[in-house]
Amino acid sequence: xxxxxxxxxxxxxxxxxxxGYVHHSGAMFDRTKEAKITxxxxxxxxxxxxxxxxxxxxxxxxxxxxxSIEMNGPNNLVRAGWKRTTIKPGDxxxxxxxxxxxxxxxxWYLAITLADGKTLGSAGDPGTSGEQAPAADHG
Amino acid sequence: MKTKYHALRGVLSGLALALCxxxxxxAQAADSHPDFTGIWTWDTExxxxxxxxxxxxxxxxxxxxxxxxxxxxxxxxxxxxGESTSGFCLGSGMPSSTLQSGxxxxxxxxxxxxxxxxHEAHTEVRRIFIDQPRVAESDLFPTRNxxxxxxxxxxxxVVETSDLQESVDQxxxxxxxxxxxxxFHLAPDAKGRKFLADELTLTDxxxxxxxxxxxxxxxxxxxxxxxxxxxxxxxxxxxxxxxLAKRAAGKKLPGAPKGASQK
Numbered sequence: 001x002x003x004x005x006x007x008x009x010x011x012x013x014x015x016x017x018x019x020g021y022v023h024h025s026g027a028m029f030d031r032t033k034e035a036k037i038t039x040x041x042x043x044x045x046x047x048x049x050x051x052x053x054x055x056x057x058x059x060x061x062x063x064x065x066x067x068s069i070e071m072n073g074p075n076n077l078v079r080a081g082w083k084r085t086t087i088k089p090g091d092x093x094x095x096x097x098x099x100x101x102x103x104x105x106x107x108w109y110l111a112i113t114l115a116d117g118k119t120l121g122s123a124g125d126p127g128t129s130g131e132q133a134p135a136a137d138h139g
Numbered sequence: 140m141k142t143k144y145h146a147l148r149g150v151l152s153g154l155a156l157a158l159c160x161x162x163x164x165x166a167q168a169a170d171s172h173p174d175f176t177g178i179w180t181w182d183t184e185x186x187x188x189x190x191x192x193x194x195x196x197x198x199x200x201x202x203x204x205x206x207x208x209x210x211x212x213x214x215x216x217x218x219x220x221g222e223s224t225s226g227f228c229l230g231s232g233m234p235s236s237t238l239q240s241g242x243x244x245x246x247x248x249x250x251x252x253x254x255x256x257x258h259e260a261h262t263e264v265r266r267i268f269i270d271q272p273r274v275a276e277s278d279l280f281p282t283r284n285x286x287x288x289x290x291x292x293x294x295x296x297v298v299e300t301s302d303l304q305e306s307v308d309q310x311x312x313x314x315x316x317x318x319x320x321x322x323f324h325l326a327p328d329a330k331g332r333k334f335l336a337d338e339l340t341l342t343d344x345x346x347x348x349x350x351x352x353x354x355x356x357x358x359x360x361x362x363x364x365x366x367x368x369x370x371x372x373x374x375x376x377x378x379x380x381x382x383l384a385k386r387a388a389g390k391k392l393p394g395a396p397k398g399a400s401q402k
Contacts (some may be wrong), residue, residue, distance in 0.1 A: 028221050048371035049225040075243060075259060075367040
């Protein structure tokens with residue numbers, strides 16, 4: 001029974017091992033680099049330990065490339081001004097990220113400019129006394 | 140008459156006072172100690188050098204060969220995918236639960252006989268039994284957060300934690316012989332802000348060549364701040380239900396749930 005559970009868990013995680021649903025440590029993101037992408041939201045997952053969303057970015061060749069963005073957990077996002085309804089599929093957004101080290105189209109969320117021009121950041125950058133700092137990992 | 144009245148009033152007052160003293164509710168009995176009750180958030184200013192995750196554990200702790208080997212083996216195992224306990228909705232365990240806890244606040248509820256720490260991330264709970272008889276060793280078993288007892292030394296709550304599982308999957312790795320001593324005390328600053336400090340020493344001769352001491356400091360949550368629920372396992376559960384439904388459908392078993400996933 002335990003084997004079945006572990007097997008299921010492993011299967012579930014392997015199935016989710018694309019950049020959009022990584023739930024991994026922050027080591028995969030290059031914290032020394034920042035990138036800005038503009039595109040259309042195609043998915044928004046509001047869940048622990050990390051929320052995530054996907055953005056379809058139109059390339060120079062006219063083809064859309066899907067970028068997977070991982071974020072802090074919903075609780076700390078709420079403390080940074082986010083709501084479960086802040087973005088939805090179809091929204092045009094510009095997102096600032098720490099890109100993935102391996103070059104795949106994805107990254108760690110830093111800030112977003114919404115369709116109405118409103119800007120949101122991350123949950124209390126380090127140096128802000130008394131606020132929550134961003135967490136990519138809980139280990 | 141007047142003298143008798145005064146004498147009677149004196150006796151009654153004394154009796155009332157005695158009754159008050161002997162029937163003090165527990166909350167009042169704790170008044171002589173500092174009250175840590177409330178919501179505490181981490182403070183990046185006072186914990187300078189703690190890094191982005193505000194984890195005050197040394198980057199290169201004095202590990203023994205056994206400690207180094209086991210930590211390296213774990214890191215090699217998860218390196219290809221970068222997986223960690225949090226991805227499986229599992230709390231860090233001590234001491235990382237209290238030293239780090241994923242950058243979420245914690246709530247302390249203080250009663251004279253027990254201090255309860257609720258870390259928001261993974262809803263990790265620590266119960267510190269204050270001035271209580273120690274549970275018999277035969278009734279204890281190792282857990283990720285261990286068994287904690289506490290006593291007051293002046294305004295400082297001294298907490299000892301033992302019965303920890305061996306843990307290589309957290310930043311502050313340790314063996315199952317690890318013993319942790321914490322000294323919690325309030326530390327208001329010159330601006331009158333309320334801080335809570337935890338001077339923590341981990342002693343573990345199997346994993347460390349010498350005790351490791353760090354100090355973690357939290358600032359009191361702002362007025363009106365509140366803890367939030369932290370539900371984490373639902374996607375795993377829903378995926379599991381989906382798998383069950385697929386298997387049931389594949390075998391044409393009766394009772395395959397329709398729309399098992401609530402996604």
